[in-house]
Amino acid sequence: MAKNETFEEILKENRVLVSIETVKIKDFIFSTNKLKLIRGASYLLDYMNQVEVPRILRKYGLEYKAEELVNKIYDISDDDEFLKQIDEKIDNAIDKRILYVGAGNAKFLVESKDAAEKICKEIKELYREIAPSAKVVAECYEIKENEKLWDGIDELVQQTAEKKSEGFPMLNIDLPFALKCDLSGTEPAVISYKNIDEDLEKIEIHRSGYPWETTDEKENGKGTVEFKDDTKKQKDNTVKAIENVIKEGKLTISEESAVKIKYSNKMIKDDENEIGFYSIIKKALVDKEKIGKMGIKRKIDELSSKEISKLADIHLNTEIDDYAVGDSFIGFVYSDGDGLGDFLKNVKKVYTTEEKYLKFMRKFSVILDRNTKYVLREVIKKMYNDKKFIKKKTILKEDGKPKYEIINGEEKIVEKSIIGEFLIVGGDDVCAVFPADLALEISSEFQKQFEEKMKKFTEIENKKNEKKNPENITSSCGVVIAKAKTPMFQLFDQGLKLQKLAKGKRYNENQNRKKDAERTGYIDFQVIGNEGNVDIKEYRKKWYDKFDKKEENKNKLHISKRPYSINKLNDNVSESIDELIKNVKDLKSENFPNTKIRYIYDLKKDETKTDNEKIMESINILSKMSLEEIQVLDEVWKIKDKIKLDFETGNEKFKEFFDNIFDILEIYDFIQKDEKSSEKEDNKSGN
Template identity: 25%
Template sequence: MERYRFLLLLDTDKIKDYVFASSKLKEVRGASRLLDYLNRDVSRRIIYQSFGLPDDFSKDEHERFRIVYLGGGAGKVEFVSREDAIRCGEEIAKAYKKWTRTASLSWEVVEIDTNHYYKCVAKGEFLLRLKKQSPLTAGQSFHLGIFHRCRHQETDAVEAVNQHFYEIKEVTEAYYSLRAQQGESFVKVGPASLIKRAFDQYYERYQSCLSRSSVVKQLRAFYGENWEFPKQLSVIGQADQSGHIGLIYMDGNRMNKVLQTLQTVESYQQFSIGLQNAIDRALVETITQLYPRGQLPKLANEDEDEQKGQPSEASVLPVEFVLAAGDDLIVIVPATKAMTFAEKFIEAFGVYANKLIDGQAECLTMSAGVAIAKSSFPIKYLVPFAEQLLKSAKKKHYERRLQGESSLERLATIDYMVVSMSSNPDLATIRQEQLKKNEEDIDYELTVRPFDLATWKSLRQLVAQVKRHRPRFPSSKMKQLYHLHFMERWEGEYYFQKLFMNLSDFHKQSLRQLYSLVGQGIFPSFWYQKEEGVYASPLLDFLEIYPFIDEAENVLVGEKGGNGC
């Protein structure tokens, strides 16, 4: 009979709601790091303490428990007795509530079937999903800055706040005073936003003792110590002088299919750890290739709450990566680096992750949604929009599988959009109402996105090639190409033919190359027949991303990903 009979499954609730409750970068970073610290360090310490183990104990396996995996906001731990599993689940959930105030943890205990290990994991995850669908006792609310319920000393007094996000000196002073009185950082002293900020400072000071700092440690080793992470989203936007940022939301494809092949706890544990290492390696490799040593931009990197005055410049790595969940990853970079970052990361991840499943038919790939917007755009709206783009990219992945594709470059997919509206955007509404029209019972689609990785790479190379060419593509003609799509078909085709004939031979050939990416010719019409009763054009896909492709990026992106898995 197996020693460990019960499996405790842990999963952090609504991570994105907690992390992106504020648009202030230090709160986003602090929230992400706090959740990761709770997941990897505090949860482990609670398990050790529940069995009276000494402070220097650090092993994954003990006669009463075995830690399979802790990371990505989730965890799986085996126990000899159900009572031990329940006790640890309850204590870890209490720790989340105590430290965060507004975040919560769901947990479930199932009996282990050693002959069908994945089935018991799947059962536990199903029960977890049922729990997550029930009303939560805690949740992250978006405050308007008018008032908030005071958490100091566990009272219910209401305290007036006259600035957004608790930006008030008295509250800040009270927070630090109470924290000093308690003796234990971040406990019973809220509110949530101040806890996030304080943990951001704590993390920077004590990062060497935090297990999730592996990426930061590697970056410090590569760049040295004299550089900083951005303190505001606007700093990221200033790094390429565009004033825009790119938020990249990435997620693995068909991971469950791979997990179903793992029938032992050892293989499950090895794969989980290996997958996280693959993500970390791909992340570090991508960052260091896009920002080589000695080439970090010098920027005025001042915190929103720091003393206003003449800001001093510092070497800044204009990248922010935050915890999402599992194999999800959210990265914020300057807009002109966003698409290249997504492409390079997907390729590197494919190389490292597929070494974990050598000999298997399944190919591990990632999909990405990239939302580009001004750095002042509310991040709490940009994240869900990037998530919608990710779902769109995953649909393309599914289509490619149905078509029998098996290579990494055909199964990895990417979707993008430049967001300019001031309200909360919705991808389906935009593409159905603004990027599609009907004329005489014929549908016209103004976009052919999303793309597989191979098609995107060809498009990116084409854009970079056009941008490097002198003389440049006339901006007036780009505007004309855009407006042609909103004319009646006969009118648009007439003006397109006039415009096309006046282009240089190079630019004519470039447009022909663009249409060759979708297997079509361009002349005499810029519309091509996609299927019966449906016509499409890739021109807007080219024009929209054109300002956000660095003409020098072509030489930075290697072909390391290969064509297979």
């Protein structure tokens, strides 16, 4: 299609909308608790969405080169300049008929229903062959005469939802003779450790989609899916990777598990397409000092994916236990954008012609995805530079022995930093595993900066238009700090529940806000011990949310302020997560023992004592503390003017003191001391 066609011409000639949507992503990614397979499933979905789907679109004349566009302007930190570059360059990189490709979804326009149906058929077949058990819904809708593009999109969304509600066929393997996969337990086993090579050939694992190039090839190939065989080296790598997983335990696995192992290995060893968040974070963590010592003179952008993997200080082949902190706790973060529905409803009020609407939606999807990845990268990069990622792990060779490298003539074991497992990063979603003592800080900082980026984008767009979009896009998050042995699907479920509680708080706050008041996201968190399936709502029933004025909460404990807002709002609405983290760091700066916090917490919960008795006991506790400890307690809880005996009124105020003590107690071991605190501790110990 000619790039010089106007949007008016595009919309006149192309009146069939197509939607490709990957569904049941959680079931696909978390079908097993083995991190290698989870990593492979996540990478495979990115690969399908960013490589294989665009290959089919290219066959039908729809070029999609978003990576090329974003990579060229990715590092522009100035928002005005970045958005200007997007406006100038997007039409050369992405076909004008494409609204969106990313985060498992795609929407685009084509000229006929026949072309739409062929594309849908090919994409579904491609998923079946390359990503078995991944569920994809591909639907098309013919926009009626005089029907607006945005109304057509609404109709297609409804049509897609109806298709999803029909469900997907399932194979019954709960039969006496059915052999189940030893890794997932939910799929038929077809690959045995005894016949790895033959079994893998049978399932045709060694291939990928055909990379269409010439016009004749594309034209002749329409309506059929063709494949390209992997190279011998790629085949050998796949066999070896699967063999390493199943041979020692003499396992029998499914086709689905084998494919996930293949793509987990591909992400680590052969990420030639440089897709997904790993390709971004690897470049950010390239050891520039090592480049100099190794005599490499090329720029980072000129290095191959393999060279970047070698030079980046991030371990790509971790186990879940590698992220464990303290008593084997890991951090699980699940963040999702807020307000997109309301924001997009207003878009058609602001951009009242189809041409303007299409132009905006195309760039909005690219900007949203870029901002999510850019902000997460910047947050991790800063924490890395601040030396927050403490743990390192040795890189092993194929034989399991440590890998060595020569630097300045000296042989050294190769060790790399434990950073994170990035399970979903794209669109407005972030789902990741981090060390438990960094998860809250990473999430809160990501949400804050994401909010700032999207706010700036809206402000810049509003300046261009007479009508303004009053909504600002934010992000709400659930953070689970749990034992490393907790099944990953339970971590996801609990993270989702906490995320919904955070979103619920945002919704309630929105009901009471002034129309032009700025909104912010929220974060909720929970530390979970041995029971990964604990009912969080039931567990919290005795808590009192000081911002909930219902009469039924009158006698409940004032021990938590969750969920916390990302940016500070009115003190009567919520408290910011920054304030909570600062409180913990202030306490840690004085090396305040959490046993004393626990003692005050237990005192608050004690139903056998009156409030006056609790105050007397708390005064006794305070009398044994140093002046510095009392000062930091006062900074956190303003206790000096509160802790007073009152025998005349009976005093029922103690329950309102230390009103977020449980929040502080829970996360005390999961917030790192800042550098100044550590220096203070060293000075006290005489080091």
